[in-house]
Amino acid sequence: MQAEHLFDQNFAVSESLIQLYEMFQGLTRPQLSQQLRLAICTEWQAPENLHVEYMVNEKVSVIARAVARVPQSLTYDGGLDFLLRQAVIVASTSVESFYWDVLRENVLTVVRARRTNADDSIKNLKLTVGDYISAQEYEDPDLRIKQVILKNFERGTLYTHQSIDDIAKILTVRTFWNDIEPICGEKSEILKKHIGDLITRRNQIAHRADRPVDGEEADAHGLRPIQLAWTNMRIQSAKTLVKASVAVFKKAIERLEQDIETSREHELAKRAASRK
DSSP states (O other): OHHHHHHHHHHHHHHHHHHHHHHHTTOBOOOOOHHHHHHHHHHHTOOTTOOEEEEEOSSOEEEEEGGGOOOGGGGSTTTTHHHHHHHHHHHHHHHHHHHHHHHHHHHHHHHHHOSSSOOHHHHTOOOOHHHHHHHHTSSSHHHHHHHHHHHHTOSOOOOSTHHHHHHHHHTTOTTHHHHHHHHHTSOHHHHHHHHHHHHHHHHHHHHHTTOOOTTSOOOTTSSOOOOHHHHHHHHHHHHHHHHHHHHHHHHHHHHHHHHHHHHHHHHHHHHHHHHO
16 A cells, blocks of 8 residues: 555654754753863864863754854753654644545555445545536546545545544445454544544644744743644654554455456456347
């Protein structure tokens, strides 16, 4: 499934942002020892009085020339929180893109296999006269129907988990949240809450730069506080949800493809019988 491959590529960025946060958290600027300075200058073949940027925590040491100055904000309390906020945005966008890509990748199979047993969102789809006429001009009118469906379900913002459920129903998965529970090993209500939290926070970051509204708590920078544990838990829930969705959707699409093949065989047999 190409949608899964694209998701893995996109989602890896959010995991990298979390790793960077964990790696650089707690950086300080201690005095650089003369012995280490001399070793650095020797390695760089630089003068012994070269100004060296030096930051350290229990995991990493950051050494840089003055021309590549390390931002002072990295040593501030909350100075790395921007990495968590970007991870939220990337993870949410990756999930959103996955469900759109799954729909785009498989909607033609749905149209061909389930003309009379389609979801109401497809049954009630309105075609303009132009859509109908243009469909007749295609060698395979189903391709045009696919375009019309995707136009009516254009990639948009995931506002709630209901958007995921809507796409699942188009793909003939009627009990999506029940189906993924045994795969995830997690109650669907918990997954819904975590995904909802992630989407809500993404919108707050994107539309208000994560500034709190009246009465909400603010950190030292005037933004909503954000924690590693909160962020990581919801990002991992998003990944778990998508991986479970892949398994459920693959099973549904394989069933539809089998329906198409069975119908094709019946049609061929019917034609062969009519020639006798």
